[in-house]
Amino acid sequence: MMDILDWESAEWLESVQKWTNQSLTEHGLEPIGNLERVSGWALGLILKQKTDAGFYYFKSTAFLPLFSNESQVCASLSKLLPKFVPEVLNVSQDNQWMITNDFGGSLPEDTDKTIWANAFEVFALFQIKSINHLNELKLNGCLNRPIANIPAQLNELLNNATITQCLPNEIEANRDNIILSVTKAIKALEKFQMPNTLVHGDLHIENIAISNGKYLFFDWSDSCISHPFIDGTYIFRMPEGEEKQNIVKAYLTQWIHLADFETLLKAWHQAELVCYAHQAITYGSMKKALSEAQMQTLEQAFFNAFNRLISTV
Numbered sequence: 001m002m003d004i005l006d007w008e009s010a011e012w013l014e015s016v017q018k019w020t021n022q023s024l025t026e027h028g029l030e031p032i033g034n035l036e037r038v039s040g041w042a043l044g045l046i047l048k049q050k051t052d053a054g055f056y057y058f059k060s061t062a063f064l065p066l067f068s069n070e071s072q073v074c075a076s077l078s079k080l081l082p083k084f085v086p087e088v089l090n091v092s093q094d095n096q097w098m099i100t101n102d103f104g105g106s107l108p109e110d111t112d113k114t115i116w117a118n119a120f121e122v123f124a125l126f127q128i129k130s131i132n133h134l135n136e137l138k139l140n141g142c143l144n145r146p147i148a149n150i151p152a153q154l155n156e157l158l159n160n161a162t163i164t165q166c167l168p169n170e171i172e173a174n175r176d177n178i179i180l181s182v183t184k185a186i187k188a189l190e191k192f193q194m195p196n197t198l199v200h201g202d203l204h205i206e207n208i209a210i211s212n213g214k215y216l217f218f219d220w221s222d223s224c225i226s227h228p229f230i231d232g233t234y235i236f237r238m239p240e241g242e243e244k245q246n247i248v249k250a251y252l253t254q255w256i257h258l259a260d261f262e263t264l265l266k267a268w269h270q271a272e273l274v275c276y277a278h279q280a281i282t283y284g285s286m287k288k289a290l291s292e293a294q295m296q297t298l299e300q301a302f303f304n305a306f307n308r309l310i311s312t313v
């Protein structure tokens with residue numbers, strides 16, 4: 001795994017600049033000046049490059065056990081389902097680097113909930129269309145994370161001192177009950193026989209953009225093939241009320257060819273605990289793989305993932 005400190009080294013930045021310039025030139029674009037930092041942390045680094053045709057964006061993603069090869073996945077999605085994702089100009093799969101066009105940036109956190117509903121309606125259609133491309137996505141860097149594997153993965157984490165020593169005693173004390181509850185929830189969810197689809201893994205409004213009137217979904221490092229409702233984590237956590245109901249309805253209505261709405265709604269509610277377990281495993285794997293310094297900006301998200309899990313059991 002590339003250490004985040006390498007992202008700051010002159011040698012690494014020089015190699016990135018050279019690759020970016022070459023990629024842009026091959027596409028008839030003239031780089032102007034040098035790459036500029038947009039954001040960066042232990043999970044990835046984003047830079048932007050000015051050209052004679054506007055800005056293009058470079059991203060490098062960390063090598064982590066439960067991260068897909070984002071560059072490879074995005075390149076595949078850009079070809080297979082281009083209306084749903086930013087255009088990918090070039091990738092270096094071995095380095096997990098990619099260059100995308102300027103798609104206008106993310107929607108703000110306080111975006112009107114009507115936009116959330118519209119976006120999740122489109123995302124459901126995206127997931128449904130992805131079903132025909134799952135094998136190709138798996139061959140192109142997208143991890144397969146079936147929910148049937150969650151109990152064993154969770155058990156391994158909750159028996160790992162590196163993980164449990166950082167969590168409230170309540171979690172370790174209730175380990176067996178947590179795993180049993182998650183196992184029951186998975187078996188109940190599997191009875192609805194929903195197809196596996198492409199899953200974003202961190203789907204919230206700030207990973208969505210609107211470009212030329214289309215919703216685009218980006219930041220695919222957590223992507224995988226799994227149960228589609230795994231992507232409900234941010235909706236599950238919303239306060240109950242009409243706005244939340246409208247988002248859920250907009251999303252679930254796209255699956256009406258599989259079951260009636262009431263049945264879909266039951267499956268949706270059954271998926272909440274499974275969703276939190278999936279996310280806890282993701283953050284637990286980061287905790288095991290990253291250094292203490294690298295985890296500093298992720299500690300709260302790590303705690304939140306496990307606290308949501310225990311509070312839902």
